[in-house]
Amino acid sequence: MEAIQLFAVEKDGLRPLPVPQNAASFDHLYDGLELGVYSALRTFEHNKFLYLAQHIQRTRESAALLGWADELDEALLRWGLHEACIQYPLLDARVRFDFLAAPPHHLGTSSRLLIALIPLTVPTPEMYKYGVQVGFAPDLVRTTPLAKTADFAQARRAYQVGGKIYEYLLLNEHNQILEGTGTNFYGVLDGVFYTAGCGVLAGVTRKIILELAEQLGIPVRLEPITVEQIPHLAEAALSSSSRALLPVVQIGEQIVGNGRPGPICQRILAAYNDFVAQEIKTAI
Numbered sequence: 586m587e588a589i590q591l592f593a594v595e596k597d598g599l600r601p602l603p604v605p606q607n608a609a610s611f612d613h614l615y616d617g618l619e620l621g622v623y624s625a626l627r628t629f630e631h632n633k634f635l636y637l638a639q640h641i642q643r644t645r646e647s648a649a650l651l652g653w654a655d656e657l658d659e660a661l662l663r664w665g666l667h668e669a670c671i672q673y674p675l676l677d678a679r680v681r682f683d684f685l686a687a688p689p690h691h692l693g694t695s696s697r698l699l700i701a702l703i704p705l706t707v708p709t710p711e712m713y714k715y716g717v718q719v720g721f722a723p724d725l726v727r728t729t730p731l732a733k734t735a736d737f738a739q740a741r742r743a744y745q746v747g748g749k750i751y752e753y754l755l756l757n758e759h760n761q762i763l764e765g766t767g768t769n770f771y772g773v774l775d776g777v778f779y780t781a782g783c784g785v786l787a788g789v790t791r792k793i794i795l796e797l798a799e800q801l802g803i804p805v806r807l808e809p810i811t812v813e814q815i816p817h818l819a820e821a822a823l824s825s826s827s828r829a830l831l832p833v834v835q836i837g838e839q840i841v842g843n844g845r846p847g848p849i850c851q852r853i854l855a856a857y858n859d860f861v862a863q864e865i866k867t868a869i
Contacts, residue, residue: 594662633867635789644682675705678704679827777805818836822850
């Protein structure tokens with residue numbers, strides 16, 4: 586069975602859809618389709634998810650921001666996710682579900698609900714131990730920040746990560762760091778944990794990270810770090826569902842702090858891992 590899969594979720598079952606030759610990512614699977622809103626997350630223990638309800642709700646909200654009627658069938662989506670993950674041949678997967686603007690009739694389905702699975706790739710233990718380097722994507726803009734739309738996922742393909750650069754950061758007109766192409770961004774300045782409070786995607790993992798930081802007594806401020814403040818940062822990090830909280834030790838040419846992951850982000854990451862162990866659940 587192939588490790589990269591795409592399904593239409595229909596009332597009577599999952600319909601396998603063709604996977605483009607040489608497809609290596611979610612973005613390749615959706616070439617030529619009428620794009621819509623989506624969410625991407627990882628499985629745990631093969632068929633369990635963290636905060637799936639929040640991912641589904643964010644997808645509903647993204648559709649509402651585009652003016653769509655609330656037609657997402659949550660029960661059908663949950664069933665489809667469960668079935669797709671149960672039969673997946675690898676231990677865990679990166680999973681994406683899309684609610685399209687229009688059905689892909691040319692693929693033989695009238696369903697607007699698609700599920701894709703690809704092999705799960707997570708940061709290596711060395712990345713958590715030593716941190717990663719990030720760059721900038723100065724001309725990449727998320728036009729509707731609160732809506733997770735597939736057109737942005739296609740646009741960010743111009744910034745392929747690789748080599749020394751793990752991720753690229755988006756800036757606004759005030760030289761403030763908003764987020765990464767597929768992550769939320771954080772900086773620690775004078776003991777305060779900063780992240781942009783608006784103009785960014787409301788990441789589900791971000792919500793958990795911020796709640797845990799407050800529970801740990803770490804001051805949180807929903808304000809973006811500016812490029813000019815980078816030399817003064819003690820720590821920095823990225824978050825997403827497949828990365829948890831990943832330390833950043835270099836931004837552009839500037840070393841962050843002492844060039845090693847710091848204690849505040851390490852405390853939050855440990856709390857996050859404990860939280861995951863307690864909260865993961867199956868889709869149905």
